[in-house]
Amino acid sequence: xxxxxxxxxxxxxxxxxxxxxxxxxxxxxxxxxxxxxxxxxxxxxxxxxxxxxxxxxxxxxxxxxxxxxxxxxxxxxxxxxxxxxxxxxxxxxxxxxxxxxxxxxxxxxxxxxxxxxxxxxxxxxxxxxxxxxxxxxxxxxxxxxxxxxxxxxxxxxxxxxxxxxxxxxxxxxxxxxxxxxxxxxxxxxxxxxxxxxxxxxxxxxxxxxxxxxxxxxxxxxxxxxxxxxxxxxxxxxxxxxxxxxxxxxxxxxxxxxxxxxxxxxxxxxxxxxxxxxxxxxxxxxxxxxxxxxxxxxxxxxxxxxxxxxxxxxxxxxxxxxxxxxx
Amino acid sequence: xxxxxxxxxxxxxxxxxxxxxxxxxxxxxxxxxxxxxxxxxxxxxxxxxxxxxxxxxxxxxxxxxxxxxxxxxxxxxxxxxxxxxxxxxxxxxxxxxxxxxxxxxxxxxxxxxxxxxxxxxxxxxxxxxxxxxxxxxxxxxxxxxxxxxxxxxxxxxxxxxxxxxxxxxxxxxxxxxxxxxxxxxxxxxxxxxxxxxxxxxxxxxxxxxxxxxxxxxxxxxxxxxxxxxxxxxxxxxxxxxxxxxxxxxxxxxxxxxxxxxxxxxxxxxxxxxxxxxxxxxxxxxxxxxxxxxxxxxxxxxxxxxxxxxxxxxxxxxxxxxxxxxxxxxxxxxxxxxxxxxxxxxxxxxxxxxxxxxxxxxxxxxxxxxxxxxxxxxxxxxxxxxxxxxxxxxxxxxxxxxxxxxxxxxxxxxxxxxxxxxxxxxxxxxxxxxxxxxxxxxxxxxxxxxxxxxxxxxxxxxxxxxxxxxxxxxxxxxxxxxxxxxxxxxxxxxxxxxxxxxxxxxxxxxxxxxxxxxxxxxxxxxxxxxxxxxxxxxxxxxxxxxxxxxxxxxxxxxxxxxxxxxxxxxxxxxxxxxxxxx
Numbered sequence: 001x002x003x004x005x006x007x008x009x010x011x012x013x014x015x016x017x018x019x020x021x022x023x024x025x026x027x028x029x030x031x032x033x034x035x036x037x038x039x040x041x042x043x044x045x046x047x048x049x050x051x052x053x054x055x056x057x058x059x060x061x062x063x064x065x066x067x068x069x070x071x072x073x074x075x076x077x078x079x080x081x082x083x084x085x086x087x088x089x090x091x092x093x094x095x096x097x098x099x100x101x102x103x104x105x106x107x108x109x110x111x112x113x114x115x116x117x118x119x120x121x122x123x124x125x126x127x128x129x130x131x132x133x134x135x136x137x138x139x140x141x142x143x144x145x146x147x148x149x150x151x152x153x154x155x156x157x158x159x160x161x162x163x164x165x166x167x168x169x170x171x172x173x174x175x176x177x178x179x180x181x182x183x184x185x186x187x188x189x190x191x192x193x194x195x196x197x198x199x200x201x202x203x204x205x206x207x208x209x210x211x212x213x214x215x216x217x218x219x220x221x222x223x224x225x226x227x228x229x230x231x232x233x234x235x236x237x238x239x240x241x242x243x244x245x246x247x248x249x250x251x252x253x254x255x256x257x258x259x260x261x262x263x264x265x266x267x268x269x270x271x272x273x274x275x276x277x278x279x280x281x282x283x284x285x286x287x288x289x290x291x292x293x294x295x296x297x298x299x300x301x302x303x304x305x306x307x308x309x310x311x312x313x314x315x316x317x318x319x320x321x322x323x324x325x326x
Numbered sequence: 327x328x329x330x331x332x333x334x335x336x337x338x339x340x341x342x343x344x345x346x347x348x349x350x351x352x353x354x355x356x357x358x359x360x361x362x363x364x365x366x367x368x369x370x371x372x373x374x375x376x377x378x379x380x381x382x383x384x385x386x387x388x389x390x391x392x393x394x395x396x397x398x399x400x401x402x403x404x405x406x407x408x409x410x411x412x413x414x415x416x417x418x419x420x421x422x423x424x425x426x427x428x429x430x431x432x433x434x435x436x437x438x439x440x441x442x443x444x445x446x447x448x449x450x451x452x453x454x455x456x457x458x459x460x461x462x463x464x465x466x467x468x469x470x471x472x473x474x475x476x477x478x479x480x481x482x483x484x485x486x487x488x489x490x491x492x493x494x495x496x497x498x499x500x501x502x503x504x505x506x507x508x509x510x511x512x513x514x515x516x517x518x519x520x521x522x523x524x525x526x527x528x529x530x531x532x533x534x535x536x537x538x539x540x541x542x543x544x545x546x547x548x549x550x551x552x553x554x555x556x557x558x559x560x561x562x563x564x565x566x567x568x569x570x571x572x573x574x575x576x577x578x579x580x581x582x583x584x585x586x587x588x589x590x591x592x593x594x595x596x597x598x599x600x601x602x603x604x605x606x607x608x609x610x611x612x613x614x615x616x617x618x619x620x621x622x623x624x625x626x627x628x629x630x631x632x633x634x635x636x637x638x639x640x641x642x643x644x645x646x647x648x649x650x651x652x653x654x655x656x657x658x659x660x661x662x663x664x665x666x667x668x669x670x671x672x673x674x675x676x677x678x679x680x681x682x683x684x685x686x687x688x689x690x691x692x693x694x695x696x697x698x699x700x701x702x703x704x705x706x707x708x709x710x711x712x713x714x715x716x717x718x719x720x721x722x723x724x725x726x727x728x729x730x731x732x733x734x735x736x737x738x739x740x741x742x743x744x745x746x747x748x749x750x751x752x753x754x755x756x757x758x759x760x761x762x763x764x765x766x767x768x769x770x771x772x773x774x775x776x777x778x779x780x781x782x783x784x785x786x787x788x789x790x791x792x793x794x795x796x797x798x799x800x801x802x803x804x805x806x807x808x809x810x811x812x813x814x815x816x817x818x819x820x821x822x823x824x825x826x827x828x829x830x831x832x833x834x835x836x837x838x839x840x841x842x843x844x845x846x847x848x849x850x851x852x853x854x855x856x857x858x859x860x861x862x863x864x865x866x867x868x869x870x871x872x873x874x875x876x877x878x879x880x881x882x883x884x885x886x887x888x889x890x891x892x893x894x895x896x897x898x899x900x901x902x903x904x905x906x907x
Contacts, residue, residue: 037342217730221794224687225744226717228710239734 038320048312055306059114066108067094071274076103082287085294098294100283106294109275110302116276117303120191121257125249127195128256132202133238133245139203140210140241141233151207154200162255163262165197166190170268183271190269194259198252205248209241243321250314254307261303277303327398328355329532330379330500335392337374337383348374348387349556356500356532361523363543363564364536366553367579367813372536375553376502378402379534380417381409396500415445418493418531422505424485427492428477434461434488435473438495445496460491464521483514487521494525501526503535507542511674512840512884519546538813540583541886544568552576568890582818584843586885588898589867592825593818593847615760616799616831625701628662629802629834630686635659636694637681637858655681657858658695663802668828668835670849670866672842672881678858679838683806686836687722688713700801718748721795725807727787731779737790738775741765744797764793769823785816792823796831803828804836809844821847842885846870854878 039045058065068075080103084091091098097106135154139147157165170193174182177189213219214237222232263269264278265285272279277299284295335352338345349371356362366372377383379394381402394402401412413419421427429437438457442448448456454473461469464487477485486506493501503522507515523546526533535547543550543564550567552560552575560573571577581594635656642651656678663669671679684690686697688704697704699716707713721744724730731740741761744750751757762772768789779787788808795803805824809817821844828835837848845852845866852869854861854877862875873879 217724217726218732220684220687220689221722221724221730221791222732222743223689224717224720224722225747225798226710226714227743227747236732240732 035317035320038316042316045312045316048309048316051305051309052313055114055302055309056118058111059118062108062111062115066105066111067096068105068108070104070109070112078103082292082295084292085298097298100280100295101287101292104275106280106298109280110277110299113275113277113280113299114302114306116187116270116274117257117260117278117306120187120194120260120270120276121253123191124194124198124256124260125252127191128198128252129202129245129249131195132199132204133206133241135199136203136206137210137233137237137241140207141214141237142229147207150203154203157197158200162194162197163259166193166259166263167266167268169193169196170263183273186270187274190260190263193263194256197259198256201248201252202245205244206241209244210237213237213240247314247318247321250317251311254310254314257303257307257310327395329358329360329397330356330534331393331395331398332375332379333393333395335375335378335394336390337371337378337387338390339387341386347390347556349378352392352556352558354534354551354558354561356534358499358530358532359527360549361526361533361535361547363547363550364534364553365538365540365543365550365579367538367815369555370553371556372553373504376419376504376534376536379500379502380413380419382413411445414441414498415496416499418496418498418501420486420489420493420501420503420506422508424482424489424509425477427489428485430477433474433476434480438473438492441492442495457491457495460495461488463525464488464491464494465517466491482510483518486510486514486518490518490522490525494529494531497529499531501531501533503533505537506535508537508539512881513674515542516545516884522546540568540580540814541888544888544890545886552579565890568888579815580891582815583888583891584818584821584841584847585891586843586846586870586888587891589846590898592822615763616796625665629665629700630663630836631698632662632682632686632695633660633698634695635682635685635692635697637678637685637690638693655858656685656692659855659858659860660695661853661860661863663834663836665801665834666832667851668837668849670845670852671836671838671855672840672845672852673855674840674881676857677855679855680806681858682855683722683804683836683838687720687804688717714748718744718750718798719800720802720804721798721800722804722806723788723791723795723808726811727784727791728811730791731787733779735778736775737765737777737779740779740790741775741793741797744794748798750797750799761793761797764796765790767827768793768796769819783816784812785820788812788816788820789823792820792827796827800833802834802836804838806838807840808837810839810841817844824848842870842881854881 039049063069070076080092080095080099081101083095083099083103085098085106086093086096088098095105095107097110099105100109135150139150170189173189173192174186177185219232219236222236227235260269260276261278261281264276265282267282269278270276272283275283280299281296281303284292284297284299288296332352332354335349336347337349338347340346352371352375354362354364354375364372364375374383374387377387378389383389389402392402393400396412396416401409404412428434435454435457438460439450439453442453442456443450446453458469458473461473466472466484466487472480477488480488486509490506506522507518510518519542522533522535525531535542537543547564549562550564551558552567552571552573554575560567560571560576567576568580571580584593636654636658637656639653639655640650641653644650659678659682661669671682673679681690685692686699686704692705695705700719702716704713704716707716735743738758738761741764742757745757745760751760758775762775765772765774770786770789770793774782774786774790779790782790791808808824809820812820824835825848827833835848837845839845839848849866851863852866853863854869854875856877861877862869862873864874864878869878870882873882
């Protein structure tokens with residue numbers, strides 16, 4: 001009867017938008033996604049992503065890409081030290097960006113240093129994320145004294161600049177460790193120090209999100225079923241608060257890379273024998289006034305470019321995932 | 327030529343997946359002093375018409391075709407400045423939420439006077455006098471004093487009166503009211519509608535009132551335009567449209583309105599509005615999985631017995647107990663629910679009806695009193711394991727279909743969760759089989775299982791909620807306003823489904839609603855709640871025909887009568903069986 005008539009003539013324009021979408025496969029759906037769409041429309045973000053990916057690939061495959069191995073003493077000669085970049089007079093064309101004070105090829109050292117920077121960055125962010133999300137979600141859902149305790153702790157830690165906390169943790173860890181292990185474990189100490197200094201950000205964000213989720217009716221439905229708090233937190237709340245935490249993690253990655261560079265620059269980070277970008281900048285800093293500008297400039301440029309690219313990605317991701325800002 | 331003419335209006339929203347036409351071929355007109363109702367379900371495009379008239383289409387929306395004339399002069403193609411002058415001066419607007427349509431940082435006086443002096447050649451003093459007169463007219467006591475106050479110092483109903491005064495203050499010729507009473511309680515809604523009607527007549531203002539509520543339409547409109555998917559399917563005098571509609575959509579829409587006057591067996595004619603997927607399969611409880619509950623011990627007497635239940639919330643905490651501020655949400659509530667009965671709780675917002683439901687479901691721990699369920703005293707059990715036995719027999723359906731399902735879980739996992747937790751199925755394959763079967767019984771079809779909640783509409787989500795609630799094989803179902811977030815036709819479908827399931831499974835139900843006609847359609851007995859206390863418990867038909875408590879009488883008086891509805895061909899439920907099944 002008239003039912004078919006309505007269905008045919010008037011349903012068509014309204015539903016074609018909705019139904020066409022559901023039939024797409026997985027990859028087609030990714031390509032059709034709003035986030036992908038906003039990504040493909042922003043050249044700046046695409047450039048930032050390109051730079052970040054290039055950096056990560058170059059660092060991961062540094063042994064293949066780099067012309068020299070800066071950690072191999074047989075390839076280093078003090079005679080080659082302090083050579084300027086290839087386009088400056090008195091250079092050795094084998095060392096494209098010049099060499100540092102010990103004769104290490106700067107380009108190779110930057111690639112290997114980027115490895116350490118990225119490793120420390122990712123590991124530290126992962127650590128602070130795990131810590132912050134765990135505490136934040138539990139605090140938000142359980143409330144009460146646990147919430148009060150965790151959040152006051154976070155507040156106290158937030159009053160101290162993160163880098164000071166990191167230096168403190170770093171200093172304590174180093175004095176506890178036996179001397180012969182210090183250099184070997186330095187990188188793990190740095191990861192721990194940065195990771196522990198950054199968790200309050202994650203705890204705050206996830207706690208706020210968990211508070212919102214805990215009020216929703218699907219959580220009440222889970223409680224009526226009888227699920228215990230631990231399962232509700234892990235299965236229901238956690239997946240729904242990860243999105244803001246992941247956005248924060250991108251920006252946190254940039255901050256962690258900077259923090260590692262700062263620690264190394266201050267001589268608190270990885271030892272000079274396995275230089276990170278921060279260590280290189282510090283070494284170069286000593287020679288800056290002797291006219292050896294390249295030792296500082298190129299690692300610094302690499303650091304700034306990497307951090308800027310990651311930051312741009314994080315900002316974009318935050319906006320792209322927030323439908324209100326779109 | 328009418329006061330306001332909308333001719334062949336089409337509004338497009340270009341999106342990146344093509345152009346979405348929200349409204350097409352709409353032709354409407356309003357005469358001075360006339361109230362035109364624009365009714366339809368969500369997404370029908372009714373608000374878009376109002377926004378197009380006042381030139382406030384949300385970008386990227388644009389008028390693709392048609393014209394809008396005010397007193398024969400075209401207003402839709404004017405430059406921005408001219409449109410701004412017409413807005414407020416010639417066309418007033420009343421929005422749904424009175425809280426957000428007033429500026430919280432300015433006094434009422436400032437807002438009224440500013441609007442008047444912008445549009446009319448008046449001095450501040452004259453404008454102030456005019457504002458006071460207007461506030462007096464819209465029924466605000468002591469207007470000289472209250473005009474100096476801020477919006478937060480007014481109650482919801484008073485605030486909506488202020489918004490009406492604001493819409494009227496520049497003597498507009500047309501007013502557009504977009505769901506003006508949806509955010510208000512019933513008792514306030516009736517007053518506001520009376521006021522609006524009076525003012526329109528008195529000032530010869532033409533009005534378009536946009537609403538989804540047939541009660542509002544029946545109450546105050548002269549003519550109605552029924553909208554469906556962006557088109558006006560039928561226009562005519564209110565009595566004609568409600569009493570004897572021509573278009574099949576209007577017919578089914580009206581048949582879905584819960585009737586306040588008689589109790590029907592089911593809602594007729596509602597099936598085709600939103601296809602719920604596959605038709606639902608009927609259930610035979612004697613052979614079905616849902617009937618094989620192992621621990622449904624036969625019992626005598628009521629299934630639920632509440633005794634002097636109390637719930638007190640701390641609204642302001644302090645270290646010293648005497649400084650704490652409490653709110654008694656529920657005070658000394660006692661009632662029984664017989665096996666197989668549908669017991670209704672009705673009351674305005676804040677009356678404590680949901681709190682009672684939550685205490686029974688174990689979401690709140692009562693501060694006093696006892697809950698007996700299926701032979702056990704729930705309030706006396708401490709161990710979680712022991713509670714699980716009772717939890718399984720009791721499930722809850724929630725109000726908001728958009729927040730009651732975990733957006734990151736597939737429907738299969740959502741419905742399977744209670745089965746897995748309580749260990750009700752033998753293995754994985756059996757669980758899946760049960761879930762698919764349940765989905766078919768709630769009218770969704772097995773294909774729904776692999777999708778995520780966001781792929782479903784509100785009504786379909788509510789069906790998923792019902793399937794999840796059934797998955798523990800409960801004998802008692804708590805429905806907390808299960809349809810108040812849904813459109814009327816979807817509501818009718820969900821209520822039909824609940825009725826069918828109740829009958830087939832012999833479920834006992836606690837049904838909570840603020841909507842009296844819905845209560846009449848669903849419940850065998852009703853408790854009326856106010857301020858946390860139970861005023862009256864009565865058989866449903868007795869309550870509606872002969873209420874005893876003054877508050878019940880008051881509530882029933884405010885209920886829209888909808889007397890114009892046709893009485894033809896109705897399947898009225900005869901003497902309803904209590905405790906049957």
